[in-house]
Amino acid sequence: MHFAVLIFASVATMTTFALDNGLMRTPPMGWLAWERFRCDIDCTNDPKNCISENLFIDMADRLYEDGWKELGYVYVNIDDCWASMDRDKDGRLQADPNRFPGGINKLARYMHDRGLKLGIYGDMGTHTCGGYPGTTVDKIDIDAQTFADWEVDMLKLDGCYSNAVEQELGYPLMSKALNATGRPIGYSCSWPAYQGGLPPKVNYTQLGQICNLWRNYGDIQDSWSSVLSIADWFFENQDILAPAAGPGRWNDPDMLVIGDFGLSMEQSRSQMALWAIMAAPLFMSNDLRTISSGARSILQNKMIISINQDPLGIQGRRILKEKSGIEVFWRPLSNNASALVFFSRRNDMPYRYQTSLSKLNYTTGSYKVTDVYTDQTDVLKDSTEFVVSVNPTEYTCNPVEVFLLTCCLRTVRTF
Numbered sequence: 001m002h003f004a005v006l007i008f009a010s011v012a013t014m015t016t017f018a019l020d021n022g023l024m025r026t027p028p029m030g031w032l033a034w035e036r037f038r039c040d041i042d043c044t045n046d047p048k049n050c051i052s053e054n055l056f057i058d059m060a061d062r063l064y065e066d067g068w069k070e071l072g073y074v075y076v077n078i079d080d081c082w083a084s085m086d087r088d089k090d091g092r093l094q095a096d097p098n099r100f101p102g103g104i105n106k107l108a109r110y111m112h113d114r115g116l117k118l119g120i121y122g123d124m125g126t127h128t129c130g131g132y133p134g135t136t137v138d139k140i141d142i143d144a145q146t147f148a149d150w151e152v153d154m155l156k157l158d159g160c161y162s163n164a165v166e167q168e169l170g171y172p173l174m175s176k177a178l179n180a181t182g183r184p185i186g187y188s189c190s191w192p193a194y195q196g197g198l199p200p201k202v203n204y205t206q207l208g209q210i211c212n213l214w215r216n217y218g219d220i221q222d223s224w225s226s227v228l229s230i231a232d233w234f235f236e237n238q239d240i241l242a243p244a245a246g247p248g249r250w251n252d253p254d255m256l257v258i259g260d261f262g263l264s265m266e267q268s269r270s271q272m273a274l275w276a277i278m279a280a281p282l283f284m285s286n287d288l289r290t291i292s293s294g295a296r297s298i299l300q301n302k303m304i305i306s307i308n309q310d311p312l313g314i315q316g317r318r319i320l321k322e323k324s325g326i327e328v329f330w331r332p333l334s335n336n337a338s339a340l341v342f343f344s345r346r347n348d349m350p351y352r353y354q355t356s357l358s359k360l361n362y363t364t365g366s367y368k369v370t371d372v373y374t375d376q377t378d379v380l381k382d383s384t385e386f387v388v389s390v391n392p393t394e395y396t397c398n399p400v401e402v403f404l405l406t407c408c409l410r411t412v413r414t415f
């Protein structure tokens with residue numbers, strides 16, 4: 001269903017106004033607990049899966065030993081339900097002592113010893129979404145300092161239990177407070193998701209100045225309909241969202257659910273391809289201890305990752321929506337390369353979509369094309385008509401193709 005092409009593209013000089021902490025010049029990659037493990041705090045009956053020190057250590061071991069870290073998946077991120085219900089006597093947040101006996105600082109050290117990073121979760125409001133202590137405006141400085149003292153590398157700041165006025169005050173203040181700690185801490189803001197994700201309520205210029213990434217839209221769930229509804233919203237609003245992204249500042253369509261229960265292999269390839277085109281952060285939320293080899297090979301596909309991580313950091317767009325149900329997505333990449341994804345909304349059978357690079361507005365020349373999911377390469381002239389067999393999304397058989405092209409045979413890209 002997709003066919004990503006790595007191609008020639010003229011590249012405009014970009015002015016960036018990113019948060020000045022030097023972090024996340026390409027979309028961050030790693031693992032995040034929420035979608036797969038939620039708020040499971042029952043360590044008595046479910047010790048392997050409950051939100052505890054052991055879960056994050058298990059995932060860190062898998063990232064470190066199973067080839068994920070080398071590909072860029074370095075963040076191990078805690079989500080909600082890690083905290084004790086009470087702050088300590090000095091007013092600081094503290095981890096639940098039974099589930100995190102070593103404290104967050106010990107986990108951070110465990111990550112750093114392995115070249116990994118630790119992310120934590122907080123909430124701009126009276127409570128987190130799961131009902132744990134939140135960070136009200138008066139608690140911002142102390143919480144930022146606590147996270148820095150623990151040597152945390154990233155903060156996701158949710159927005160439950162606060163109003164628009166408190167959010168407008170709190171999100172920029174947390175950015176300042178993190179900076180004031182002197183520790184580089186990647187900052188993920190859920191703010192726009194609480195304000196509908198669109199201007200005039202959301203100011204993307206400001207977000208790019210205070211946050212490294214931000215959740216624009218609702219939470220992802222373990223289903224294709226959820227993945228598709230998120231992708232649809234992002235591409236329907238691409239004229240607003242794409243210019244907001246760049247090195248150090250990313251739109252976040254939420255976690256990768258590849259390797260869980262809801263997606264077929266084909267749909268898994270689709271999520272990976274669309275997230276790569278969107279320059280989305282790649283946070284897996286799955287069980288790396290038991291992941292299938294099929295899901296792993298999609299998540300570890302070097303070419304897809306290199307598209308996602310392209311240093312220009314330009315977010316791709318949907319360029320065609322055919323009546324036939326075929327859609328084409330495009331992302332310009334560095335070194336005159338680009339990626340194309342062919343996507344089908346059909347539910348009958350593989351559709352033979354005929355096109356040429358010139359029909360997709362590529363300039364005259366020969367292009368080296370690589371199918372990202374099969375590694376097959378070909379050379380196409382801009383005028384050559386070719387057929388992409390795009391499988392229907394709902395099929396579980398074989399509906400994805402991804403290609404990569406380089407321009408003119410002069411700029412063959414190596415991966």
Ligand SMILES: *[C@@H]1O[C@H](CO)[C@@H](O)[C@H](O)[C@H]1NC(C)=O
Pocket residue numbers: 020021022178179180181182183184185
């Ligand atoms: C804090 O902000 C200043 C100015 O924007 C920047 O130079 C510095 O690197 C930042 N420090 C951290 C730790 O984020």
Ligand SMILES: *[C@@H]1O[C@H](CO)[C@@H](O)[C@H](O)[C@H]1NC(C)=O
Pocket residue numbers: 203204205206209
């Ligand atoms: C958005 O934020 C930027 C940077 O903070 C500011 O200069 C601009 O005036 C804001 N735009 C609107 C419409 O409020």
Ligand SMILES: *[C@@H]1O[C@H](CO)[C@@H](O)[C@H](O)[C@H]1NC(C)=O
Pocket residue numbers: 335336410411
């Ligand atoms: C990209 O293409 C342009 C126009 O063909 C060419 O001048 C330039 O050298 C190419 N850049 C690279 C990095 O290959």
Ligand SMILES: *[C@@H]1O[C@H](CO)[C@@H](O)[C@H](O)[C@H]1NC(C)=O
Pocket residue numbers: 319320359360361
């Ligand atoms: C190609 O360019 C033309 C003229 O600018 C535009 O109307 C058309 O939508 C473009 N097609 C694609 C697939 O981008």
